[in-house]
Amino acid sequence: MATDTDGETVTSEVAQFSTDTSSREEVLLWVDDHLKWLMTIPAVLILFSLTFYPLLRALQFSTQSYLPTGTVFVGIENYVQLLSDGAFINSLVVTAKFVGIAVTLEFILGFAMALVLNKKIKVRGLWQTLILIPMILSPTVIGLIWRLMYAPNGLLDYIAAPLTGGANVGWISETSVALYSVILTDIWQWTPLVVLVLFAGLQSVPDDISEAAIMDGASRRQRFMDITLPYLKSLIVLILIIRLVDALRVFAKVFILTRGGPSDATNVISMEMYRTAFRFNNFGEASAMAVSLLVLVLILAMSFVNIANVEFGS
Amino acid sequence: MTTKQDTPVETMPYTEPSGLEKLHERLTETGLTKAGVYGALAVFLVWTLFPVYWLVTATLKTRETLLSFPPQWIPVDAQFANFARLFAERPEFVTFITNSVIVTVVTTVIATTIGAMAAYAFVTFDYPYNLDFHLPFYILSTRFMPPIVTIIPLFVIFRGFGLVNTLRGLILVYTMFNIPFAVWMMKGFFEEVPESLIESAMIDGHTHLGAFFKIVLPLVKPGLIASAIFTTIITWNELLFAVILAQSSQAITVPVGLASFVTKFSVQWINMSVAATIALVPVLLFAFMARQQLVRGFSMGAVGK
Numbered sequence: 001m002a003t004d005t006d007g008e009t010v011t012s013e014v015a016q017f018s019t020d021t022s023s024r025e026e027v028l029l030w031v032d033d034h035l036k037w038l039m040t041i042p043a044v045l046i047l048f049s050l051t052f053y054p055l056l057r058a059l060q061f062s063t064q065s066y067l068p069t070g071t072v073f074v075g076i077e078n079y080v081q082l083l084s085d086g087a088f089i090n091s092l093v094v095t096a097k098f099v100g101i102a103v104t105l106e107f108i109l110g111f112a113m114a115l116v117l118n119k120k121i122k123v124r125g126l127w128q129t130l131i132l133i134p135m136i137l138s139p140t141v142i143g144l145i146w147r148l149m150y151a152p153n154g155l156l157d158y159i160a161a162p163l164t165g166g167a168n169v170g171w172i173s174e175t176s177v178a179l180y181s182v183i184l185t186d187i188w189q190w191t192p193l194v195v196l197v198l199f200a201g202l203q204s205v206p207d208d209i210s211e212a213a214i215m216d217g218a219s220r221r222q223r224f225m226d227i228t229l230p231y232l233k234s235l236i237v238l239i240l241i242i243r244l245v246d247a248l249r250v251f252a253k254v255f256i257l258t259r260g261g262p263s264d265a266t267n268v269i270s271m272e273m274y275r276t277a278f279r280f281n282n283f284g285e286a287s288a289m290a291v292s293l294l295v296l297v298l299i300l301a302m303s304f305v306n307i308a309n310v311e312f313g314s
Numbered sequence: 315m316t317t318k319q320d321t322p323v324e325t326m327p328y329t330e331p332s333g334l335e336k337l338h339e340r341l342t343e344t345g346l347t348k349a350g351v352y353g354a355l356a357v358f359l360v361w362t363l364f365p366v367y368w369l370v371t372a373t374l375k376t377r378e379t380l381l382s383f384p385p386q387w388i389p390v391d392a393q394f395a396n397f398a399r400l401f402a403e404r405p406e407f408v409t410f411i412t413n414s415v416i417v418t419v420v421t422t423v424i425a426t427t428i429g430a431m432a433a434y435a436f437v438t439f440d441y442p443y444n445l446d447f448h449l450p451f452y453i454l455s456t457r458f459m460p461p462i463v464t465i466i467p468l469f470v471i472f473r474g475f476g477l478v479n480t481l482r483g484l485i486l487v488y489t490m491f492n493i494p495f496a497v498w499m500m501k502g503f504f505e506e507v508p509e510s511l512i513e514s515a516m517i518d519g520h521t522h523l524g525a526f527f528k529i530v531l532p533l534v535k536p537g538l539i540a541s542a543i544f545t546t547i548i549t550w551n552e553l554l555f556a557v558i559l560a561q562s563s564q565a566i567t568v569p570v571g572l573a574s575f576v577t578k579f580s581v582q583w584i585n586m587s588v589a590a591t592i593a594l595v596p597v598l599l600f601a602f603m604a605r606q607q608l609v610r611g612f613s614m615g616a617v618g619k
Binding site for chain 1: 350355358361366368381384429434439452458461469470547551552553554569573576586590594598601608609
């Protein structure tokens with residue numbers, strides 16, 4: 001359409017002053033009159049039909065039971081069922097461990113690295129490009145990379161040999177180890193994001209405030225607590241929410257590394273939902289899980305924002 | 315920063331530095347902290363990059379040298395035939411790549427266009443009920459929803475419309491996925507464009523739509539490129555929706571194909587490494603071309619997933 005109007009510019013100028021406007025001209029004028037709706041409707045329509053409408057359908061599905069003969073309305077029975085479903089409760093615990101450990105370590109390691117780098121390293125550098133690499137890789141590829149590293153007699157077994165006496169660790173096949181191996185891949189992928197975001201934040205702390213504080217005799221620790229931290233507050237909250245919400249939806253890494261095993265040790269909530277819906281065809285209970293997960297995410301995100309406001313004071 | 319610290323000390327009121335600070339200053343003087351910082355950075359970079367190196371070099375090894383004990387750090391006797399063998403043993407992988415390219419290109423074009431149009435409208439026009447303020451927030455909020463929440467109803471809806479196992483279905487889902495990011499990215503860029511520019515273009519005889527495409531879009535090219543690159547990477551990488559909405563080979567994309575190399579009991583190590591490397595190279599190239607925008611995009615917290 002851009003090129004159409006382009007070629008027509010000269011003629012349209014003439015046409016506007018001539019009495020008989022062509023139908024093409026009328027269409028263009030009509031488009032311009034309604035531009036504000038025409039430009040937003042595609043985006044709004046796609047988002048409503050592919051996120052809000054399915055959300056309502058998920059609510060509806062979660063109140064139904066799927067029988068070979070059709071669907072039956074069962075009210076809150078699916079939700080009651082969830083409470084006594086050992087696999088679902090287990091997946092909640094596994095997810096909580098995964099999210100808790102991964103996000104905490106990513107934040108601590110990333111913040112420490114950003115603080116160290118903020119000292120002496122030039123603002124922009126090759127290192128920033130290089131640490132982007134894990135972030136942009138497909139979680140599928142990351143799963144495969146680590147599957148290779150975790151292979152029996154593979155690289156990590158070799159590195160760990162002095163500690164294990166040569167026996168294979170069973171990184172993703174040993175029930176007590178597997179979850180931590182999956183967590184490690186997440187830390188590997190997302191610590192660089194924390195570094196990048198907090199480093200950018202640290203760089204934007206104005207030098208003059210910090211210099212004035214030095215003149216007033218503020219110690220390194222005081223300067224960190226009273227200048228740097230308040231300055232970074234909103235960025236810290238933002239990065240934690242992003243990581244929290246994102247870690248809760250982990251799927252591909254688990255799918256590639258362990259498929260939720262061994263004996264459900266890495267069966268995160270999205271994996272459990274996938275199995276319930278598409279292995280056991282229990283759409284009702286899987287939808288109830290989906291709705292519960294959504295509520296959980298909303299509560300977490302909102303309470304997190306509230307806590308952050310109270311603690312740092314907005 | 316630490317060197318500046320020494321000068322004002324004599325003239326200003328000054329509290330005695332703690333032992334730790336004295337140690338730090340001593341270290342700075344001798345240049346040890348600088349070495350420490352670069353040392354820490356080196357360790358961090360090796361930790362971040364080595365796993366990728368390990369995958370890429372695996373494509374040149376044999377099955378025996380790949381899992382040899384002790385490991386072969388640098389591939390000797392590079393097996394370039396591994397690449398040919400993947401396509402000989404798994405010819406369908408060509409289809410997977412074609413599917414992924416089609417889905418990624420079409421999604422990127424549609425999502426960026428639709429997102430940019432919406433963003434421009436929200437910035438330019440006034441809507442009733444303050445919609446120009448509220449709608450972008452609704453759009454952004456969809457990003458916080460775990461995608462798996464809607465996947466069951468989407469599967470049922472798509473089955474009804476015959477969109478399961480089609481590239482059209484995947485394109486539709488990925489467009490939905492990427493619009494929020496495009497809208498928010500572009501909004502910032504459009505806000506910088508002066509209104510007078512559009513007015514004068516319209517006085518010159520452009521329609522408003524014509525002015526948008528001919529005058530405004532070229533001005534926000536960096537934003538368009540950035541959202542296109544984020545969309546491309548996200549779409550090329552996506553597994554969850556592809557696994558559920560595309561199960562037959564006419565719509566299987568690269569990530570789903572990759573997953574098929576790994577079963578619970580066995581892994582085709584060499585083929586898997588070659589295929590994963592092929593999936594990884596375009597992303598690396600794209601990222602390298604657009605490294606500035608990516609660093610800025612990620613640092614802004616405008617994280618695309």
